[in-house]
Amino acid sequence: MSHTTVVTSEPKENLWAGGRSPYNLSYGKIMMWAFLLSDALTFGAFLISYGTTRFFSAVWPDPNAVFKSFPFMGHADLPLLFVSLMTFILIMSSVTMVLAVHAGHYNDKKSVAKWLLWTIIGGICFLACQAWEWTHLYGEVGALWGGFTDPATPVEKFHHFFNEHNAGHILATQPGVAMQATHNFFNYFFTITGFHGGHVTSGVVFNILILVNTVNGVYERRGHYEMVEKIGLYWHFVDLVWVFVFTCFYLL
Amino acid sequence: MSGHHNSDNIQHLYEGDQSKLYSGVLSHHTDINSPESKAQVKKIWKVFWILLIITVVEVVIGMFFSHSMPKGLVNFFFLALTILKAGYIVSIFMHLGDEVRSFISTVLIPLVLFVWFIIAFLSDGFFWLRMNNSSPARGDTVKEAPANAKHTNGH
Numbered sequence: 001m002s003h004t005t006v007v008t009s010e011p012k013e014n015l016w017a018g019g020r021s022p023y024n025l026s027y028g029k030i031m032m033w034a035f036l037l038s039d040a041l042t043f044g045a046f047l048i049s050y051g052t053t054r055f056f057s058a059v060w061p062d063p064n065a066v067f068k069s070f071p072f073m074g075h076a077d078l079p080l081l082f083v084s085l086m087t088f089i090l091i092m093s094s095v096t097m098v099l100a101v102h103a104g105h106y107n108d109k110k111s112v113a114k115w116l117l118w119t120i121i122g123g124i125c126f127l128a129c130q131a132w133e134w135t136h137l138y139g140e141v142g143a144l145w146g147g148f149t150d151p152a153t154p155v156e157k158f159h160h161f162f163n164e165h166n167a168g169h170i171l172a173t174q175p176g177v178a179m180q181a182t183h184n185f186f187n188y189f190f191t192i193t194g195f196h197g198g199h200v201t202s203g204v205v206f207n208i209l210i211l212v213n214t215v216n217g218v219y220e221r222r223g224h225y226e227m228v229e230k231i232g233l234y235w236h237f238v239d240l241v242w243v244f245v246f247t248c249f250y251l252l
Numbered sequence: 253m254s255g256h257h258n259s260d261n262i263q264h265l266y267e268g269d270q271s272k273l274y275s276g277v278l279s280h281h282t283d284i285n286s287p288e289s290k291a292q293v294k295k296i297w298k299v300f301w302i303l304l305i306i307t308v309v310e311v312v313i314g315m316f317f318s319h320s321m322p323k324g325l326v327n328f329f330f331l332a333l334t335i336l337k338a339g340y341i342v343s344i345f346m347h348l349g350d351e352v353r354s355f356i357s358t359v360l361i362p363l364v365l366f367v368w369f370i371i372a373f374l375s376d377g378f379f380w381l382r383m384n385n386s387s388p389a390r391g392d393t394v395k396e397a398p399a400n401a402k403h404t405n406g407h
Contacts, residue, residue, distance in 0.1 A: 015354050023355040033359055044366055048373050055377030064318065084311045088304065095300045098345045102292060106284040165319070236345045240338055247334040251314050252327055 032230045036237045039199075043241050046195065047248050050188040057181045059170045061161035063250045066185075069136055083250050086129045087242065090200075093122025094239040097207075101232040104225025109214060112225060116211040119235065123204040130197050134190070145190050148183040151176065158182040189249060196245055199238045206231045299344045306333050 015022035023030055054060050064079035071082070096118040103111035137143045148158060155175040161182055162171060171178050210219075210231050219225045283289065310333050318326050343349035348356055 015352070022352070023358070024352045025355060030355075033355075037359065037362055040363065041365075044369065048366075048369050051370070052373040052377040055374050056380040058381065064314070080311050080314050084307065087307050091300065091303050091307070094341065094345055095296060098296050099293065101347075102289070102296065103284060106289060108284045111284060163319070233346055236341055239345075240341045243334055243337045243341065247310075247330055251310055251318075251330045 026226060028226060028230055029233070032233045036233060039237065040241075043192075043195070043244070046188075046192050047244060050192065050248060053184050053188065057177075057184065059162060059167040059178050059181050061158075061182055061185045062163040062166070063252075065163060066141075066161050067133075067250060069140075071132055080250060082129070082133065083246065086126055086133075087246055089122055089126045089129065090239050090242050093119050093126065094236055096122060097232050097235045101225075101229050104219070104228040107220065107223075107225065109217070109220050112219075112228060113211060113214050116207055116214060116228070120204055120207045120211065123200055123207065123235075127197060127200055127204070130193065130200075134193075137186075137189075143182075143186040143190075145187055146183075147186055148179050151179075153179055155179075161185075192245060192249070196238070196241055199241065203231070203235050203238050206234065295344065299340050303337055303340060306337050309333065 067083055068077050068079040069082065070078045096115045100112050100115035100119060103115060142157065155171060155178070158179055159171050159175075162168075162178060164171075167178060210227055213219060213227070214225075219227060310330060313321075313326060313329055348359060
């Protein structure tokens, strides 16, 4: 009887017994993930220190009051609209990137080039939006790193960043506390969106490089488009970070 | 089915020259107009619409309800929707959902550190605000601090 069951079910595969890659992934992609993990910790440290500062501030600027402008709309009160557009652009460019990666799986050179081009355009549009927002904040609001430190600053310079309902009392009695919060808010805002914008910029540069390589047939000769996948991971990560920046700075 | 071929017997491709890995694995993908390929593209666009709708919901809450609803509830919605969006991006766009389980764990487990970072640092900020004698939060200006916080903290 015991001889009848010669073919047993396969032994449970042990991924970690050696002799094989437990990850089923190429070295390059594993290393890109390792880099993204470390980058996530960097962005996490930025956002958590922002949160800590916010928690020990008695008042904090109201994003609906700070970010309410839209290009060519003058002084219309349009909270969150412009940053929603930026978010839409970045999600859209993430979709075009994943479509480029998909086309790469099928060695479809023309589609890879097309979708990479759209991704680059999306990235440049996002950076243009950010440039406008920074210019607006600096030019019309007077905010940049290190602003709002002079104790003689009149309260009119920053009281409009706050929600009267929550912060009115402090603005009236201790404007210095509100000014300190304004100072911290903009320092974190420019540092974190600047660091993110730096990532978008380098992502656009990488995308241009792989577009040139794709068009020149480098990956076609190599037989695979793994480089597009790796840069795709980086690009999606940049979109992912923006999701958290958007929540922390504009929503919460 | 996915672009990642976890079930294929491709072990030999990981040893030595990995440059054959992708050309070897992907050689049977030929037709981008195949139903399999179209199904994947459809999935990508579906995720795009989900992300867009979540963002629109967030913005609508932020614009119209953030001052009329309890702040804690609004923040809970924002954080839950953010985690959901992040999950879709990582799982579908970054294809982490298609990788082998050991790799998913390797990526996600270190991120558990964030749970502790967030709790530790934010509670420290919260504590500092109320420890500080000169802090206006010891009055009645911050919602979380009741008007009598001055007395309870002071003794």
